[in-house]
Amino acid sequence: MAHLLYSLVVLAYAFVPQLVSAACECGYQTHSIKSNENKVFTDVLESDFLHLKDINAQQDWKRQVWDIPAVGTAPWGRNMTLENVILNPLPGDVGTEGVNGRDPGLELRVSAGEPRRGAVKSGEVATARRDMFYGSFRAGIKYTGQHGTCGAFFFYQSDRGEIDVEFLSKLYQDPAKAADLLLVIHAGPEVSTNELFRPTPLSFRPQDGYHEYRFDWTPERITYYADGQFLWETSVGVPKQAGGLTLNHWSNGDPGWSSGLPA
Template sequence: MSMHDARGPYGETFTLQNVVSNNIADINVFNEPGEKGGDAGAHLVVGSEIVNGMVTTSEIATTDLHFFYGTFRAAIKVTEVAGTCSAFFWYFNDTQEIDIEFLSAQFNKDNGTFPVNLVLQSSESSEAGFDASNTKDFRRVNLPFDPTADFHEYRFDYLEKEVIFYADGKELARMTGSSVPTGPGHLLLSHWSNGNPGWSRGPPKTDATTIVSYVKAYFNSSMDSRQADFVSRCTDPAAEGAFCDVPDNDPTYFFTYQQNMTNNQTTYLDDENAAGCVGFWWSFMLGATLASSAWAIGL
C-alpha cells in the first residue's frame, strides 16, 4: 500500500511473517503460556524497520462477506510500544465501517490514561478526508484499565439502527443515525502504522506486538440459503430454547460446544464431534485464524 493510499508519510506492507501463531501449550488450560512461550494467541506485529519506504504491518480478515447484524467480540492485549494503531473492525467499504481502534501513542501509564477510539466511518468522514475525529460518529473513551497489561474483551453490536460498543461487557458508547451501516460486510483485525502525526504516529522505535486471544461472531447471515434455513427452523420465536444466551467476557464459551445450539450451522467441526474436541478447537482458535461462530443471533 503506497503512502498515498495509506494516507501517511509511509506506505504499509502487510506480510504473513508479521502474523505469528502461538498456540496454547496445554489444550485443557486456556490461559496458560503458548507453545513458544509468552502469551498464547495470534501475534500481530508492526516492524520498526522501514523497507522501501513502507512499514511492515499485519492483518487478519475473514473471507466470508455475509456478516450482517450481530454481536462481534475479540479478546485483545494491545501493544505498549508507541506509534501504532491496533484495530478490530467490521468493513463493507470506506463509508460503511465500524471501528474499535487503539493508538498506542495516546497511552499514558503515569496518569492512567488509556483511550480507545470508537468510529463509524461514513460519508461525513469521507468528506472530511477520512478524519472522523470531528464527526458525530466518533467517541474517544478512556478505559478503566491498562489495555497493554492483560487481555480484555472488546465488542460491538451492529443492529438495524444503532451500533453499541463495549469493553469487558460494560457499555462505552452507542451511535445511531444515517452512519449506521445498512448491509453485510466482513471482520478484520489489523495492526499498522503509517507515520501519520494525526493518528497512528510512529513508526514504532522497536517492533510492536498486539495479541489476539479469540474472536467470536454471532450474527445474521445475508446469504439467501441461511435466511431460508432460519424461516424453516424458527417457526415459534416464543418457544422454550428459541433464544440462546451469550455470556460476556468468557474466553472458554463457544456455541460449538453447546448441544442443540449449532444445528445445521457452519462450524469447524460437525455438531456430533464438536463437544469431544474442545481442546483441539482452542488450539485452532489461537492459530492466527478467525473463528466465525454459529449464526447465533436470529439464526
C-alpha cells in the first residue's frame, strides 16, 4: 500500500468583500500576501481527521466509489473503493501515532500488486456540499514516499471549473532535485493549458511530514500557498460557479503522469 495522510482540513467559503467588524465573531478573515488585501468569509467548515473515529459519524465527507477504464498510455484503469479510505485517529488528544500505528489521520490508499479486473484500487473522499462558492481552502497533508502514485486536493465544479493541488510521488524520489508541487487550473478551451499548469518547487519534501497546502479563490483571482508561503497567483481561468472539494490518491501506471504501480 501507498498511503496519503490528511490531518486537518479547514474550509472557509461564502465570500463577502469587507472586513470583519470587531463586534462580530461570525467572520473568517484572510490576508493575501501578494495583493496585500483582506478578505472575509462568512462560513467555516473544519474537519478534524486526527480524532474522527467513525467515518459515518460525520456528514461533511463521503467516500467515493467509481471506476474509470484505462485511457491513453495508462495500462490500467482506476477503481475508487470504500476499503481504501481508512481512519487512523490518535488514541487520545495527543500523540504521534494513530490507533493502527503509523502517522495519524485520514488514509487514502493505493493498492500494490497486479490490479484486479484491470483497475488499480485507490481512495477518494468528496464533500457532501456542492455549493462552495469562493473561499480559502486548506489541507494538512503528508504525502507518500513510494514511487508511482498521484494525489490531489482540489475544487471541482466541472472539467472547465477546477482548481487543483496535485502531487506525483515520482517527483520526490531524487533528494538532489527540488520537489515540485503541481498547481493546475482547468478552464475553457480558449485558455492555454500551459498558462494554467505550474510546477512549483517546494522548500521541503512532501513525504517528510505534514504541511499545509492552501488555495484562496475569490472573484478576481486564485492564490496558492504552502505552509503560509506564497507560491503562485493567477486571474486567468477563475471558476464562476459553485462546486465541492475532493481529496484523492490513485495510480493507473501511466508513465506520463502517475507512473507506478507502487511497490
